[in-house]
Amino acid sequence: MVKNKCYHCGNECTEGGIIYDRKNFCCQGCRAVYEIFSCNDLSYYYDLQTAAGTSPKVTEGKYDFLSSKAITNKLVEFQDDEIQIISLYIPNIHCSSCIWILENLDKLHKSIFNSQVDFPKKSIRISYNWQSITLKELVLLLSRIGYEPNISLEDYDKKIKKTDYTLIYKLGVAGFAFGNIMFLSFPEYFEVGEFWIDQYKPLFRWLMFFFSLPVVFYAAQDYFISAYKGLHSKLLNIDVPIALGIFVLFIRSSIEIIFDWGSGFFDSLTGLVFFLLLGKFFQQQTYSFLSFERDYKSYFPIAITRILNDGTEDTIQLYDIQKGDRLLIRNEELIPVDGLLLIGDARIDYSFVSGESATVYREPSDKIYAGGKQLSGAIEMEALKSVPQSYLTQLWGNAIFQKDRTNSFRTLTDRIGKRFTIGVLTIAFTSALFWLFMDSNKLINVFTAVLIIACPCAIALAAPFTLGNMLRIFGNKKFYLKDTQTIERLAQVDMAIFDKTGTITTAKKSTVSYEGMDLTQSEESLLKNTLRASNHPLSRALYDLLAEHDIITLDEYQEHIGYGIRGSKEDGQIKIGSATFVGKTKGTTSQNTAVHVSANDEYKGCFIFQNDYREGVSVVFNTMQNNMDLAILSGDNSGEKSNLEALVPKGTPLYFNQKPEDKLHFIASCQENSKTVLMVGDGLNDAGALAQSDVGIAISENINVFSPACDAILDATKFQQLPSYIQASKKAMMVIKLSFVLSLLYNVIGLFFAITGQLEPVIAAILMPLSSISIVAFTTVSTYAIGRKLI
Template identity: 70%
Template sequence: METTKCYHCGDHCGTTSIKFDEKDFCCNGCKTVYEIFSSNDLSYYYDLQSAAGATPKEVEGKYDFLDTPAIVERLTEFNENKVQVVSLYIPHIHCSSCIWVLENLNKLHPSVTAAQVDFPKKTVRITYTTAEFSLKKLVVLLARIGYEPYISLEDYDSGKKKVDRSLIYKLGVAGFAFGNVMFLSFPEYFDLHLDESVTEEFWLERYKHLFRWLMFFFSLPVVFYAGQDYFISAYKGLRSRLLNIDVPIALGILVLFLRSTLEIIFNLGSGFFDSLTGLVFFLLLGKFFQQKTYSFLSFERDYKSYFPIAITRINPNGKEESVQVYKIKRGDRLLIRNHELIPADGILINSDAQIDYSFVTGESEPVCKVSGDKVFAGGKQLSGALEMEVLKSVSQSYLTQLWSNTVFQKDRPSRFRTITDSIGKRFTLAVLTIASIATAFWLYYDPSKALNVFTAVLIIACPCAIALAAPFTLGNMLRIFGRKKFYLKDVQTIERLAGIGTAIFDKTGTITTTKRTTASYEGMPLTEEEESLLKNTLRASNHPLSRALYDVLAENNIVPLDEYEEHLGKGLEGSKDDNHIKIGSADFVGTESSANELNTSVHVSSNESYKGRYVFHNMYREGVSELFKTMAADLKLAILSGDNEGEKARLEKLLPKLVPLYFDQKPKDKLQFIKSLQEQGEKVMMVGDGLNDAGALAQSDVGIAISENVNVFSPACDGILDATKFRQLHQYILASKKAMKIIKLSFVLSLLYNVIGLYFAVTGQLQPVIAAILMPLSSISIVTFTTVMTNLLGKKIN
């Protein structure tokens, strides 16, 4: 009796199915999930991929342990102000509809505010409010709709997920069977005739059937276990009316197996079991190589691309020292300045704090904290300086994840990803058409070659090499840039960097350095109390001039301020007891700027009374003049500075002629300037200090923040450049352009390989097992080509 299939999960319903809404379901669980999706306007889930769901499991009481606060604390990444963030491993994630429904969880429950799926890792990062929701309710909800997470406290403690070794097992089975089938096939290969009366009877009559059936049994685990992923993928694709690349591969394996089986059943020959087992073995070997390469690139990206960001650590003697964030350990005491990122979980030691957790949750409402409260990694201090004690060491991969949060990503589709997808969609249909026409021809001309031709065409023509060209080229360039101290958010940034036509630079802290800056004071002497208040106010700021002046001034006792406020593009103000101080531009402190002010100046007023100014003698970075001259050859350049025109004459000598210089530019002016260029069709790169330039960095096509041992870790920027590598900026841009040429050349090589391979396959000159060897070799050759070329490209960067 014919059975119906479940509308939700695709399984057979048996003789009795559950009818609902004119659809069949295998169980009440699938029916319930369908009801949930329908009632919450999520029925588009089935349009993406029909029968894409999984049968939900009964989870009553299974997750009661998630009611324990201590366990929730261990599992969640963030737990503050009735907002929790958790990353869950979900083994069932397998297709586009899975991603779609998981990223639309907010439609199933209003407490879920955001969900982001990492498809390769099969994880989903969910942000939710805890007023009427909890981690247990979230997990139960996921299980009810067929996406039960895998939760192990041991794995969370160690930071490791369950390792999937199925590919290694399948490769081992296929290799073992392939070796034995080849051994059993030797008599058929050699057909020895040493003695006609003895040898022929011994090899071909007495044992040939035994050997052939042994080869058949060896092929069974290869086809139905080692090669099952190709059949499953092809079935899901056909069920969804999509011809994915696994369809011709599965068809080739199936045709070889059925033809070989029929031959030994009816004693027509020995079949093609050697080709069949070799085909699957070499296909899996190619997949294993690709998987290892992807894992290697992922490891390099997550754990070795340390950002050139430092944090201020207070040693036991009370001295402040700048250290790299990944050197921070549990128990260290840190100083977090205004607008600095908190790099690790910790306890607030002194002073109150206003923490912005939008970096983690996407919500910009600040959270008030007092001494003794817990603060979480990823928060940004908004009200002066704070001191904290570290509870957990810094996870660099966590900072990478925060930086790549989709909340801060710009919607810019990758051109090469679009090209790859377009080729992949049309490729399978073309391959099936060519295979059918070639087989029909050989059935008429020479039927003995028809099967080999059909199978060889299906196997040899594979867009895998095309699909690998862009991600491996860009992924390797991302890694090389990281080693050269140029840290980019994602591979799409390299693609956009290659298309830049205009480069805009900030001045202070970007083309100037604070490392060797000197300052002289002009005006009324400051009292001891005023000097102390000035030093402590500067201590809370991350502006390049503030850091330079803080280092120049004499040491003073560190005291917490009663009030602190930083006005971007204007200055700072701080209060302690009855004293109030302002530091910044002349307008900000309430005085007029001098007409003969040729150098950058910071003005000071105390209790609304003007005191004087600190005059800075700017030191420009080494190689600025050479950098601008080389960049001017193929890019439009401009300087946008918030300072006055005092440095104009000096800059005109340093920079190429006709480079426009704009002074007295407020942050909003810089943003508007870039926006106007983009409206004219320009692709703009903004290079700034990451603090005052956040708006301009976000608006630009590529925003690069210069880092000089300052923890200004802004989601606005697309890349962070170590200040010591500033003069190599143009080399990075040129390397990006050459990386795009490598991708295009890889596309040409891949298409050339397919054309040549198809010629030999269609003309009957290619055996299926040879095709199976050549197919992964084509992918390996493209990966090798892109890796070698990008490594050579990287060596040219100083």
């Protein structure tokens, strides 16, 4: 009896198998996957290959080790009472359909919350309810739909990434075939007669035909698949003219061989594919280099407080954290590494990691995970591992925090690519039609030469290489950008808004004086420990200035953003912040920044700060006013108005007593008036404004205030270079435009010879990658020149 095979995976269906949409399926999982594709107009997934969801043969018991809690804890990135997050390496990821199905795992199992694919690394990051689906069940689910993960504890420990050699194999096949076909074509080139004509000509031509088959159907398959998917989705991508050129060359050459009309163009065909893949290999290697630079050299200027054995505190860089270190995590600080909670009751927001906004409570001896933000006072923890800096890069770039700018922002390449492809196809078909009537013998040569010489590879390379290099250069200059699109948006800003405290002022050099009643020893101790838990720049300045006191654990701590902080211990209570917050309603007019204090609801006095503005503030504002509008939004009173007016250009709007929501609404109103807004803040109270702006830059003074809301982090020592960085972004965009002009010049000259029939396809295939390499060289040299001018 002939058994039916599963339409999705190709396995044999058992008796009582599932029939859906007149197709056989071996299990509900395969049926569900097919249904998802069908309902979303992606059934062409099955047109590409039979049994497209072929499942690997999973050995019985292969993943039993995932039932061990100890092993699971070693593999997962994050875990709380409900959610686990894990990243898995999946070698079978190879196309957009793979990405689509893997990012829709939540439709296959209700306990999977979300999944995000990193296509270049062939990995997937999955968030799921581990109470409803175990890690073992999740891995088996992935295996059943044809995406078996590659799990190795040794690899996880050493962070070894598997290398995909597919492109190298294809390049080798194309190179081997190209060399042999060129060799077999020598008699044709030199018009050898005698024994060649009668005995070996048919043999050599058919050998060339057979050598071309693996090139067309294996080495060049990615171009056909990409072009097919693009056309099926009604999109003209850059692979359409390439695939068309390869197809026409192969069909025409095969017809000539079959009917003995000539030797065809198999040398041009295999040469074209070889040089295309060579350019692709060159591009891939350069991307890998840029990725390496991004992951391991773009260290953020963020630090953490470490508590030494003698009870003193010092500040260390995150990547200096070692296993066993005792760390102090202040209010609103990020937990940089997995560890054990030692002192304090933690109230942690893990939305940075999981996207879930629910607060998690932890008690001493509980495990806490990297990426959470402490929301209630200071805690102390013991580090269980060192922190890879690339983890923060990954967290910063988490898709959960990507701003939805898809409707308002399109990259320069996106805007040009479609029109370019349409133009190339139009010229190719018009030229072919002309030579059809003028000289049909030149038709195929002209048509294929046009498609090859006008290949938009150079245009596709210009932006990634330019912006990728600028990303690295900015990182070396202590200006850390989230992604390359930030550079494009930064080049377009026409309005800059600055916060005051902690942004254009520095707490490190501030002069502080106290006015009011003296604080008792216990009140001063309580004040010191309340300030210890806060991350506000003024709180940190006061904490460093106050006399030494024993460190105590507060019974209660509250921070009211934009107003002040409150701490209590036993019968004592203290408030620090604005006059209104501490209960002082009269006689609070001050010409300087003031922080008021009350103890047990009795007003005590205030600390007066003589603001020290960052070096070069006036130069920054005067330089930036030439290209954009400026404004300052401050949460402080207007006491500093006269000092600010002396620093900023005349007529610059100054707004005081601005709450965080006021800043956000102000930026939104500017955007409604067609302004592209740059917001520069301290990353703490300005998180909402940074997220609302088109480009948000957080100023970092070597403290661990990390906010995924920002697009860039600028080391405070480089503040005066901000105008130079913006100007460098504009120059980078000019380099891209010049690259487009240079590529267009290549195409115009090449098209002239191609259209007039003076350019053989093989010569076009050689010139095409050379033009791409020259574009890459131009962008590299240009960005290097831009970077040399930055300080």
